Amino acid sequence: MITVHHLANSRSQRVLWLLEELDIPYEVKRYERDPVTMLAPAALKAVHPLGKSPVITDGGATIAETGVIVDYLIRTYGEGRLIPPADTAERRLYDYWLHYAEGSAMPPLVMKLIFTAVPKSRQMPAFMRPLAKILFGGVAKGYVDPNIATHVAFWSSSLEHSPYFAGAELTGADIMMSFPVEAAATRADLPDRLRDYLGRLHERPAYQRALVKGGPYALMGA
DSSP: OEEEEEETTSTHHHHHHHHHHHTOOEEEEEEOOOTTTOOOOGGGGGTSTTOOSOEEEETTEEEESHHHHHHHHHHHHOTTTTSOOTTSHHHHHHHHHHHHIIIIIHHHHHHHHHHHHGGGOTTSOGGGHHHHHHHHHHHIIIIIHHHHHHHHHHHHHHTSSSSBTTBSSOOHHHHHHHHHHHHHHHHSOOOHHHHHHHHHHHTSHHHHHHHHHHOOOTTSOO
């Protein structure tokens, strides 16, 4: 039995969704974030040394990193589902977006989250917050926000001629890309094409079942 070590409001929601799409039996072990730091609890370090989510266990194997987990589940249990045939243009797109989601799309979005949260943190002395707001706000405006805007425009243009990132059908690439698009929806204005894309994802029965299994998901669609 596959066990998903699921952290609330995190990348692991995608793993639940994928398992529902593939109709694979699994169980969820849910972890809550620290209410002050919003970090994962120390209990996750008993599963994997980094103490991060998502992590799955499948028999004697422990598998971490969202992209690796998605690739593993599709190749091991997918029976050809959610992945285009080898040596096709769609497969090349699939491979690209599968890795791009965390490798290129998420870093500026994480930076935006940090630059927004740090000046408001209760761990920062009150007298430093105005200066931090100016400093972090300047970096966000001059570098982070334009970077996010470039990525968002790229996503939108990539969906101009097909409903999904790797062609006409939903694939694991879309499951990977759902998180950065959802994150961007909370931190930037999305063009209608991307909002429509999110709507198609959120309407899928498997996505809805994953929400029930995983619990409240604050990043869901803007």
